[in-house]
Amino acid sequence: xxxxxxxxxxxxxxxxxxxxxxxxxxxxxxxxxxxxxxxxxxxxxxx
Amino acid sequence: xxxxxxxxxxxxxxxxxxxxxxxxxxxxxxxxxxxxxxxxxxxxxxxxxxxxxxxxxxxxxxxxxxxxxxxxxxxxxxxxxxxxxxxxxxxxxxxxxxxxxxxxxxxxxxxxxxxxxxxxxxxxxxxxxxxxxxxxxxxxxxxxxxxxxxxxxxxxxxxxxxxxxxxxxxxxxxxxxxxxxxxxxxxxxxxxxxxxxxxxxxxxxxxxxxxxxxxxxxxxxxxxxxxxxxxxxxxxxxxxxxxxxxxxxxxxxxxxxxxxxxxxxxxxxxxxxxxxxxxxxxxxxxxxxxxxxxxx
Numbered sequence: 001x002x003x004x005x006x007x008x009x010x011x012x013x014x015x016x017x018x019x020x021x022x023x024x025x026x027x028x029x030x031x032x033x034x035x036x037x038x039x040x041x042x043x044x045x046x047x
Numbered sequence: 048x049x050x051x052x053x054x055x056x057x058x059x060x061x062x063x064x065x066x067x068x069x070x071x072x073x074x075x076x077x078x079x080x081x082x083x084x085x086x087x088x089x090x091x092x093x094x095x096x097x098x099x100x101x102x103x104x105x106x107x108x109x110x111x112x113x114x115x116x117x118x119x120x121x122x123x124x125x126x127x128x129x130x131x132x133x134x135x136x137x138x139x140x141x142x143x144x145x146x147x148x149x150x151x152x153x154x155x156x157x158x159x160x161x162x163x164x165x166x167x168x169x170x171x172x173x174x175x176x177x178x179x180x181x182x183x184x185x186x187x188x189x190x191x192x193x194x195x196x197x198x199x200x201x202x203x204x205x206x207x208x209x210x211x212x213x214x215x216x217x218x219x220x221x222x223x224x225x226x227x228x229x230x231x232x233x234x235x236x237x238x239x240x241x242x243x244x245x246x247x248x249x250x251x252x253x254x255x256x257x258x259x260x261x262x263x264x265x266x267x268x269x270x271x272x273x274x275x276x277x278x279x280x281x282x283x284x285x286x287x288x289x290x291x292x293x294x295x296x297x298x299x300x301x302x303x304x305x306x307x308x309x310x311x312x313x314x315x316x317x318x319x320x321x322x323x324x325x326x327x328x329x330x331x332x333x334x335x336x337x338x339x340x341x342x343x
Contacts, residue, residue: 006328009136009271016132023126028108029082031115031122035107036081036091036099039074043103043201044092044213045234046226 048314052145056154059087059146062097064211069094073219084130086138087147088259090205092212094219101131102182102259103201103208110186110196117194135263139270143253143260144307149207150253154292156245164247165294170255171305177204178258200258202230206238207252213238249292254305264304272326274308276301280321287312287322297322 023029063085066076075094085091085098092103108124115122134142143150157163181200190196201208213234217223244251253260267273276298287297290311295303297312298321313322324331 004328006269006271008269009266009327012136012266012269013133013271016129016136018129019125019132020129023123023129026121026123026125028122028124028126031108031120032099032104032126033079033082035104037075037077039092039212039216040103040107040198040201041223041226043090043198043205043208044216045202045209045231046213046217046223046228 048310055145056151060148063089064095065097066095086134086142088149088207090208090212094215101127106182106186106198113194135266137271139267139273140263141308144309153245153250157249159246161246166248166254173255174257174261177256178261182258206241209234209238254293267304268302275323275325277321280319282319286316290316
């Protein structure tokens, strides 16, 4: 393996990790789970 | 390599659609795994789905932003956007080529013997319009009296949702059949359109319409894992142009947002080892053959 470490993706990864953590602290996973557990009738072309 | 890729794609299909108890329960999976993001486009209303669809869930959070703010909650979609971003920055469109069920479905359709046609490159830009307009702007802007919007992309466009959830749920729950109307006919027509198009052109939905593909495409040039061209080893023989399923010229447009990183150019075309996989800047494969010969 040879090359030079590219830092841009690592920095961006850190940024999105921060967004993810903020979402986590705001309790979004509960909302995501609630949503994903139910059938979205609109999404499947009904309603 | 392409056989391995097909197997990886198949494994992903069953990983994110691993609930096969739905014929007995008559309902979709409702366990805790649904807090995990599916890397590819996979409707969470699919009865077998064990994960959430990033595009569907992002729309659901955005369409209810005003409502949630009014009720003292701060559901801004950051959890989903953060997950999508981490996936995009890490893998770029490797996900499209290796882990998307609807991508695999289109690839299988393309194997049906028929005359094949190319897709005009200008149509590739449409998917960015779908992402910005149908996934972000319209769900945020057009809201009802309760402050709730609509999942525009899922509701009016997504053929993956129709295939994976619309048709199976209607078959599974007879009560739903009486509620079918114009919306369902519209979605079925779009699905049929893409099925037919996929027989004659390679991955038309991924290239022209998929909002998740558009999001990952933004990161293709800078993603942690990506395909890289060794310019010193490239002889410009154009062999990579001929095998590309999304019709890009890899040696001329390296890092193109259209590349789904299927590696066909690397393993099935290039005789000079000029294309390699790079992880965070470190190449995983050996140096180009031409350069080695030149240096001797």
